[in-house]
Amino acid sequence: MKNTLSKALLAPLALAPIVLAAALGGAGCSQDARARKTAAGQSARSSISATGKLRVVATTGMVADLARRVAGEHATVEALMGPGVDPHLYKPTAGDVGKLSRADLVLYNGLHLEGKMGQIFARLARRRPVVAIAAKLPKARLLSPPEYPGAHDPHVWFDAELWSRTVARVVEALAEQRPASRAAFARNGEAYRGELLALDRWVVEQLAAIPKRRRVLVTAHDAFGYFGKRYAVEVVGLQGISTTSKASLKDIKRVADVIVARKVPAIFVESSVPRRTVEAVQAACASRGQAVRIGGELYSDALGPRGSGAETYLTMVRHNVRQIVEALR
Numbered sequence: 198m199k200n201t202l203s204k205a206l207l208a209p210l211a212l213a214p215i216v217l218a219a220a221l222g223g224a225g226c227s228q229d230a231r232a233r234k235t236a237a238g239q240s241a242r243s244s245i246s247a248t249g250k251l252r253v254v255a256t257t258g259m260v261a262d263l264a265r266r267v268a269g270e271h272a273t274v275e276a277l278m279g280p281g282v283d284p285h286l287y288k289p290t291a292g293d294v295g296k297l298s299r300a301d302l303v304l305y306n307g308l309h310l311e312g313k314m315g316q317i318f319a320r321l322a323r324r325r326p327v328v329a330i331a332a333k334l335p336k337a338r339l340l341s342p343p344e345y346p347g348a349h350d351p352h353v354w355f356d357a358e359l360w361s362r363t364v365a366r367v368v369e370a371l372a373e374q375r376p377a378s379r380a381a382f383a384r385n386g387e388a389y390r391g392e393l394l395a396l397d398r399w400v401v402e403q404l405a406a407i408p409k410r411r412r413v414l415v416t417a418h419d420a421f422g423y424f425g426k427r428y429a430v431e432v433v434g435l436q437g438i439s440t441t442s443k444a445s446l447k448d449i450k451r452v453a454d455v456i457v458a459r460k461v462p463a464i465f466v467e468s469s470v471p472r473r474t475v476e477a478v479q480a481a482c483a484s485r486g487q488a489v490r491i492g493g494e495l496y497s498d499a500l501g502p503r504g505s506g507a508e509t510y511l512t513m514v515r516h517n518v519r520q521i522v523e524a525l526r
């Protein structure tokens with residue numbers, strides 16, 4: 198699929214994950230990291246089962262969901278990061294360290310998504326199998342922020358076809374720990390991969406309802422670069438405006454220019470962006486005669502909470518796409 202995304206528009210999105218870990222120190226893509234961490238601690242308190250099943254500990258909900266689908270009845274899979282938790286800033290609690298060190302297998306996204314967990318993965322890897330499921334994806338498919346040579350955008354799950362390519366790595370990782378169940382893992386993996394590829398086609402079909410000139414996703418978050426590339430949607434980020442400092446007029450103008458030029462009817466933001474920033478974008482557009490409203494909430498770096506209709510990877514993608522189509526068509 199041809200990518201209509203211009204490099205100039207992509208850059209601020211793609212570099213954000215690395216910026217977050219390295220430079221902004223809490224601003225940007227994340228919400229209040231401490232609050233989220235507390236929520237994760239509460240949701241991850243259940244004990245790992247000792248029923249002869251493999252004990253798998255995963256970082257994000259998306260990775261855990263994939264592992265559950267592949268492992269089936271042969272493993273218990275626990276996610277460290279609950280709904281609303283920002284993986285870029287997540288620091289493992291003492292309880293997490295205990296779970297990780299008791300796990301038979303640790304699965305994480307990789308590509309520096311879990312920016313604060315590098316040291317613990319390195320330590321764990323001396324004693325336990327620790328697998329970054331996105332680490333061996335084809336380099337040609339990865340987005341490379343030009344500002345950060347050698348680094349890749351880690352948000353690979355936003356391209357369902359690309360995400361489906363991580364299934365094989367999970368099948369292999371599980372089979373290495375439980376060779377007797379290899380056939381079951383392979384079967385489950387094949388079935389799930391089929392669902393992911395069907396989802397990929399569904400996204401293409403749904404987005405076709407949006408006229409081409411209006412296929413512009415304006416969002417605060419860095420996560421949608423792969424979505425834009427795979428599904429021919431321009432992604433325009435407010436990212437780079439710090440959540441702690443005043444909005445940059447230059448960024449607001451840049452985003453407003455696109456909204457007005459393309460007559461974009463809705464923009465998508467996250468609660469991490471101050472209301473005044475959103476209002477400034479709306480005002481900048483209104484002053485030029487373009488009304489723009491706030492689209493629905495998109496889930497990006499974490500699955501939705503129970504009852505959200507976005508509790509699994511498949512339903513999260515469907516939720517996001519429905520919100521986007523509803524607001525832009």
Ligand SMILES: [Zn+2]
Pocket residue numbers: 214226285352419420498
């Ligand atoms: Zn992110």
